[in-house]
Amino acid sequence: MKPQTPLSLQFQPNAFLNNEYSVKKSQTLKQQHILSLFYVEYLFLLFRMDHILQAAACGLLFFFSLTGIITFWVFRCRKPKTTQLVSTTAQLPSITTVDQSASFDPNLKFSMTKLRAATKNFSPEFIIGGGSFGTVYKAQLSNGVTVAIKRLNPDAFKGFREFWAEMVTLGMLHHPNIAKIFGYCMSGSDRLLIYEFFQNGSLDRWLHLEQEQDLDTLTLSWGTRIQIVKGVANGLFFLHSLDKPIAHQHIESRNVFLDSDFQAHICDFGHARRIDTSTSYASTQFAGTMGYCYMPPEYKAGLTTATLEADVYSFGILMFEIATGKRPNLPTLLDGEEVGIVEWARKMLAQDKHMQMVDASILREGGLIEDHVKEYFEIAEMCTSEIKRKRPTMAKVFRLLNPIPM
Numbered sequence: 001m002k003p004q005t006p007l008s009l010q011f012q013p014n015a016f017l018n019n020e021y022s023v024k025k026s027q028t029l030k031q032q033h034i035l036s037l038f039y040v041e042y043l044f045l046l047f048r049m050d051h052i053l054q055a056a057a058c059g060l061l062f063f064f065s066l067t068g069i070i071t072f073w074v075f076r077c078r079k080p081k082t083t084q085l086v087s088t089t090a091q092l093p094s095i096t097t098v099d100q101s102a103s104f105d106p107n108l109k110f111s112m113t114k115l116r117a118a119t120k121n122f123s124p125e126f127i128i129g130g131g132s133f134g135t136v137y138k139a140q141l142s143n144g145v146t147v148a149i150k151r152l153n154p155d156a157f158k159g160f161r162e163f164w165a166e167m168v169t170l171g172m173l174h175h176p177n178i179a180k181i182f183g184y185c186m187s188g189s190d191r192l193l194i195y196e197f198f199q200n201g202s203l204d205r206w207l208h209l210e211q212e213q214d215l216d217t218l219t220l221s222w223g224t225r226i227q228i229v230k231g232v233a234n235g236l237f238f239l240h241s242l243d244k245p246i247a248h249q250h251i252e253s254r255n256v257f258l259d260s261d262f263q264a265h266i267c268d269f270g271h272a273r274r275i276d277t278s279t280s281y282a283s284t285q286f287a288g289t290m291g292y293c294y295m296p297p298e299y300k301a302g303l304t305t306a307t308l309e310a311d312v313y314s315f316g317i318l319m320f321e322i323a324t325g326k327r328p329n330l331p332t333l334l335d336g337e338e339v340g341i342v343e344w345a346r347k348m349l350a351q352d353k354h355m356q357m358v359d360a361s362i363l364r365e366g367g368l369i370e371d372h373v374k375e376y377f378e379i380a381e382m383c384t385s386e387i388k389r390k391r392p393t394m395a396k397v398f399r400l401l402n403p404i405p406m
C-alpha cells in the first residue's frame with residue numbers, strides 16, 4: 001500500500017475550508033464493517049446447503065464480488081466534485097505543508113516569526129487600513145525596509161482566491177507604475193501578502209476624504225494630477241500590451257497608491273484576468289466586484305467576460321474624478337436634475353464649460369492652460385464611450401496624454 005501523508009500535513013484548500021476529511025473517513029470505515037459482516041454470514045449459510053444450491057450460491061457470490069470490485073474502483077478513480085477556487089490566473093499549487101513563505105525579491109526573506117516580531121504580533125498600533133479581505137499593517141523589516149503587510153481574514157473564502165490571484169499576477173510583473181509585491185507568508189490559516197509601502201497612501205484619500213479635514217495642505221496640484229493620470233495610463237498600457245494581456249478589472253482611486261514623489265502605482269490584482277487574444281476577452285468570468293460607478297455600460301447590461309475595454313472605461317471615470325475632485329459614485333445637480341458623472345461631463349463639454357469642471361482647489365492655483373484642460377477632458381470622454389469598440393486602446397490614450405505637461 002502507498003504510504004499516506006498524515007492528513008494534518010496535507011494542505012488541500014477545499015478540505016481545509018470545509019473540514020470534510022474526518023467525515024468522509026468515518027463513513028468509509030462504517031461501510032467496510034457492514035460489508036464484512038454480510039460476507040461472514042453468507043459463507044456460514046453456504047456450508048449448510050446441498051450441492052446444486054451450493055453451485056448456484058457460489059455463482060451469485062462470484063457475481064456480487066465482481067460487481068463490488070468494479071464499483072469500488074469506479075468510485076475511487078472518479079474525481080471529487082469540488083468548487084474551483086482559482087480558475088483565473090493559475091491553478092492552486094499543491095502545497096505539502098501548512099507553513100510556507102516566499103520572496104519575489106532576492107534581497108528580502110520572510111518568515112511568520114519575523115513578520116510577527118516586526119508588527120509586535122499584529123498589534124493594532126501598526127494598522128494602517130483595512131479592506132474587505134483583511135487588515136493592512138505597516139512594518140519595518142530587520143534590514144530597514146518598510147513594507148505594508150496585508151493579513152487576510154482567516155475565514156474569508158474569497159480571500160483565499162484573491163491571495164493566490166494577487167501573488168501569481170503581481171509576483172511576475174515589474175513596472176514602475178505597478179505596485180511591487182515582495183512576497184507572501186502562510187502559516188496555518190494565516191495568510192499574508194507583503195507589498196512595498198507607499199508613503200502617501202491611496203489616491204482616493206487625497207482626492208476626497210482628507211480634503212474635508214485640511215483643504216489647503218492636502219490639495220493635489222494640476223501638474224501632480226497629470227503625473228498621476230499618466231502613471232496609471234502607463235501601468236495599464238503595460239498590462240494591456242503583454243503577450244497575454246491582463247485586464248485589471250478594478251481600476252479606481254482606492255486602488256492607486258502614491259509614493260513619496262506622488263508617482264502612481266496600480267495595486268489590487270485580486271480580480272485581474274488574462275485575456276485570450278484570439279477572442280479578445282477572458283475565457284473566465286468577470287468577477288463582478290467592480291465599483292458600480294466605474295463599471296462600463298456593457299457590464300451593467302449583463303456582459304460577464306473580462307475585457308480590456310472595461311479597464312479603459314474605468315480609467316476614463318478615474319480621469320474625470322482626478323480633475324474634478326468629484327466622487328464618481330455621487331450624482332451631480334445639472335439644470336435641476338441629478339445626473340451621473342459621465343452624463344454631467346458630456347453635457348458640460350458640449351457647452352464648452354470644461355474650465356468649470358475643474359476642481360475648485362486647482363482653479364485657485366491659477367496658471368491653468370485652457371487647451372490642456374480641454375484635451376484632457378476629451379480623452380476622458382473618449383474612454384467613457386458607451387460603445388465598447390469606440391474606446392481608444394491604452395496605447396492610444398498614453399500617446400494622447402503625452403503632450404499635456406505635468
Ligand SMILES: Nc1ncnc2c1ncn2[C@@H]1O[C@H](COP(=O)(O)OP(=O)(O)OP(=O)(O)O)[C@@H](O)[C@H]1O
Nearest residue numbers: 128129130131132133136148195196197198201202
Ligand atoms: N502598500 C501600501 N502602502 C501604504 N498603505 C497601504 C498599502 N496597502 C494598503 N494600504 C492602506 O490600507 C488601506 C486598505 O487597503 P486594502 O487594499 O486592503 O483595501 P481597499 O482596496 O481599500 O479595499 P478592498 O480590499 O475591499 O478592495 C488602504 O486604503 C491604505 O490606506
